[in-house]
Amino acid sequence: MTYCVGMLTSEGLMMLADTRTNAGIDHISTFRKLTVWHNPGERLVCLMSAGNLAVTQAVVGHLQEMMASPNVDQAKTILGAPSMFAIARLIGDAVREVRRVDGPSLDQGAGGFNASFLLGGQIAGRELRLYQVYAEGNFIEASEDTPFFQIGETKYGKPIIDRVMNYRMPLVEAVKVGLISMDSTLRSNMSVGLPVDLMVYRRDEPGIWLERRFQEGDPYFEDIRNRWSDALRESYRAIPDLDLSDAEPGGGPSA
Amino acid sequence: MTYCVGMLTSEGLMMLADTRTNAGIDHISTFRKLTVWHNPGERLVCLMSAGNLAVTQAVVGHLQEMMASPNVDQAKTILGAPSMFAIARLIGDAVREVRRVDGPSLDQGAGGFNASFLLGGQIAGRELRLYQVYAEGNFIEASEDTPFFQIGETKYGKPIIDRVMNYRMPLVEAVKVGLISMDSTLRSNMSVGLPVDLMVYRRDEPGIWLERRFQEGDPYFEDIRNRWSDALRESYRAIPDLDLSDAEPGGGPSA
Numbered sequence: 001m002t003y004c005v006g007m008l009t010s011e012g013l014m015m016l017a018d019t020r021t022n023a024g025i026d027h028i029s030t031f032r033k034l035t036v037w038h039n040p041g042e043r044l045v046c047l048m049s050a051g052n053l054a055v056t057q058a059v060v061g062h063l064q065e066m067m068a069s070p071n072v073d074q075a076k077t078i079l080g081a082p083s084m085f086a087i088a089r090l091i092g093d094a095v096r097e098v099r100r101v102d103g104p105s106l107d108q109g110a111g112g113f114n115a116s117f118l119l120g121g122q123i124a125g126r127e128l129r130l131y132q133v134y135a136e137g138n139f140i141e142a143s144e145d146t147p148f149f150q151i152g153e154t155k156y157g158k159p160i161i162d163r164v165m166n167y168r169m170p171l172v173e174a175v176k177v178g179l180i181s182m183d184s185t186l187r188s189n190m191s192v193g194l195p196v197d198l199m200v201y202r203r204d205e206p207g208i209w210l211e212r213r214f215q216e217g218d219p220y221f222e223d224i225r226n227r228w229s230d231a232l233r234e235s236y237r238a239i240p241d242l243d244l245s246d247a248e249p250g251g252g253p254s255a
Numbered sequence: 256m257t258y259c260v261g262m263l264t265s266e267g268l269m270m271l272a273d274t275r276t277n278a279g280i281d282h283i284s285t286f287r288k289l290t291v292w293h294n295p296g297e298r299l300v301c302l303m304s305a306g307n308l309a310v311t312q313a314v315v316g317h318l319q320e321m322m323a324s325p326n327v328d329q330a331k332t333i334l335g336a337p338s339m340f341a342i343a344r345l346i347g348d349a350v351r352e353v354r355r356v357d358g359p360s361l362d363q364g365a366g367g368f369n370a371s372f373l374l375g376g377q378i379a380g381r382e383l384r385l386y387q388v389y390a391e392g393n394f395i396e397a398s399e400d401t402p403f404f405q406i407g408e409t410k411y412g413k414p415i416i417d418r419v420m421n422y423r424m425p426l427v428e429a430v431k432v433g434l435i436s437m438d439s440t441l442r443s444n445m446s447v448g449l450p451v452d453l454m455v456y457r458r459d460e461p462g463i464w465l466e467r468r469f470q471e472g473d474p475y476f477e478d479i480r481n482r483w484s485d486a487l488r489e490s491y492r493a494i495p496d497l498d499l500s501d502a503e504p505g506g507g508p509s510a
Contacts (some may be wrong), residue, residue: 155410159439163484164491172496180491184414200499210499224494231490233419236435239482241427242475244455244465 001191002033002050002152005161005178006118008130008142011171012202013120016178017048018152018186020193034197035060037078041207043123045078045087046199050152051115051135052106055098059115062094084129088119092137099135116151120201128203156188157181175200176224179214183225196221256446257288257305257407260416260433261373263385263397266426267457268375271433272303273407273441275448289452290315292333296462298378300333300342301454305407306370306390307361310353314370317349339384343374347392354390371406376456383458411443412436430455431479434469438480451476 004017017034031053037045049056067077074080081087099113106113117133130142132149142149147167150158158181165177175198185192200210214221259272272289286308292300304311322332329335336342354368361368372388385397387404397404402422405413413436420432430453440447455465469476 155443156414158443159411159414160487160491162443164488172499173491175497175499176491176494179497180494188410188413188417212497220497227494228490229418231486231493232415235483235486235490236415236419236428236431238486239431239435239479242430242434242467244427244430 001189003150003154003157003182003185003189003192004033004048004050004118004152005148005150005154005157005181006048006120006130006132006142007148007161007165007174007178008120008128009147009167009169009171009174010203012200013046013122013128013130014171014174014178014201015046015048015118015120015199016175016182017197018182018192019195019197020191021053022191028193030193030195031057032197034199036199036209036211038209039079039206041124043079043121044201044206044209045084045119045121046201047091048118048151049115050117052111052113055095055102055106055113055115056117058098058102059091059094059117062097063090066090083123083126084119084121084131087121088129088131088133088139088141091117091119091133092139095133095135096137099137118149118151122201122203122206124206128201153185153189153192157185160184171200171202179221179224180228183221183228194221256444258405258409258412258437258440258444258447259288259303259305259373259407260403260405260409260412260436261303261375261385261387261397262403262416262420262429262433263375263383264402264422264424264426264429265458267455268301268377268383268385269426269429269433269456270301270303270373270375270454271430271437272452273437273447274450274452275446276308277446283448285448285450286312287452289454291454291464291466293464294334294461296379298334298376299456299461299464300339300374300376301456302346303373303406304370305372307366307368310350310357310361310368310370311372313353313357314346314349314372317352318345321345338378338381339374339376339386342376343384343386343388343394343396346372346374346388347394350388350390351392354392373404373406377458377461379461383456408440408444408447412440415439426455426457434476434479435483438476438483449476 007014019030021031022028035047103113115135120130122128131139133139144167194216196214198212262269274285277283290302358368370390375385377383386394388394399422449471451469453467
């Protein structure tokens with residue numbers, strides 16, 4: 001599996017992806033699932049993917065091919081499209097193209113055609129956007145009300161985001177929430193694994209972004225893991241115990 | 256969906272189940288999923304169920320029928336079986352019997368035959384046991400190494416248990432962890448809902464147990480929810496920020 005989470009805040013964008021892929025428990029590999037395209041000062045586009053690796057690689061490959069091809073209308077490429085909306089469309093088109101070619105064979109197997117994407121970024125002078133693109137090629141956009149999207153193995157890491165994440169929180173806090181959410185997923189599901197790739201982008205600064213890979217043993221990530229575990233332990237201990245002293249024979253046998 | 260969690264500790268047993276069932280988003284009902292059978296001072300048996308409600312009710316109904324029938328060998332009933340292992344077998348047999356009758360029709364529908372159970376309890380003079388019974392009728396037993404089982408919508412509530420629960424923790428703490436895990440699930444998944452049923456049993460006291468239903472607005476459950484949310488918020492704020500000050504143009508366009 002995979003776990004990717006993207007968060008849109010008033011300050012900017014945070015994209016976080018693990019790198020584990022597995023085809024059965026004895027075939028585990030590391031693949032990068034976070035890709036950044038960049039035209040200095042003009043645009044920053046970040047794509048993360050989950051699902052069948054052959055499908056998601058084919059989609060990214062198709063998008064790269066388009067950019068490299070001299071005969072393609074540049075408005076139909078990631079680095080030439082006029083808007084993030086247009087780029088989301090391009091990704092949707094690429095997914096549909098891959099489905100056209102590979103879908104029929106995949107549908108005969110157990111896994112089926114399976115892919116989803118998170119797309120975030122900004123073109124200078126336009127709005128910062130975050131989209132989730134489905135296997136069907138259509139997509140939805142994040143908003144102040146729903147400022148985050150997850151793909152892949154999403155459930156373990158959702159409660160912490162549901163409780164604390166919001167659009168107005170500082171970007172560095174969103175990064176922390178994302179890393180805690182990732183750590184919860186890593187601990188509870190073996191099919192999601194380190195290293196983890198992080199991309200942080202500040203709104204309206206399309207020339208500057210931060211990419212960071214957290215390897216096993218990364219001091220900051222280790223520190224988060226330890227502090228978070230300690231904090232959870234202290235937090236539940238601080239909650240008063242339920243009074244069990246009045247436990248008496250219960251409601252009688254229900255049989 | 257459903258969320259049930261059972262925890263075995265050195266002090267006793269904690270069983271916790273929500274009560275929501277749904278057949279489509281517009282058909283939501285409340286059904287008790289936690290059943291206690293009790294022979295004062297001699298045995299305490301608690302069963303929780305998840306899956307197709309018609310299946311799990313049929314299983315429980317079958318077990319009740321056996322007890323009520325004058326012609327049945329009492330050793331083949333929940334209140335007469337000689338051990339918790341034998342009771343786990345009875346439940347497995349009941350699941351197989353329901354599958355024999357209803358399985359073929361269910362397998363033709365979209366849902367299929369779907370049921371799982373957590374069985375905990377003790378017979379005086381024997382060990383306290385916790386089992387998970389599968390839809391196939393076979394089962395596994397909890398141990399000091401793996402002292403908890405979950406069924407139903409298990410993922411949202413797993414990270415907190417993975418991090419803090421252990422066999423040696425006081426029973427009241429296990430209750431808190433269970434309620435926090437339930438709250439995480441309630442918040443992240445609409446198909447799991449209040450009220451929540453709790454059964455607490457202290458090892459070697461088969462005459463005494465506590466049953467408690469937490470309704471919407473229950474002061475203790477509300478207090479846990481609020482304190483836990485506050486604690487999480489404070490905890491992630493206390494984690495040092497990732498240093499983003501050295502963010503410079505990233506690794507260059509990967510395209």
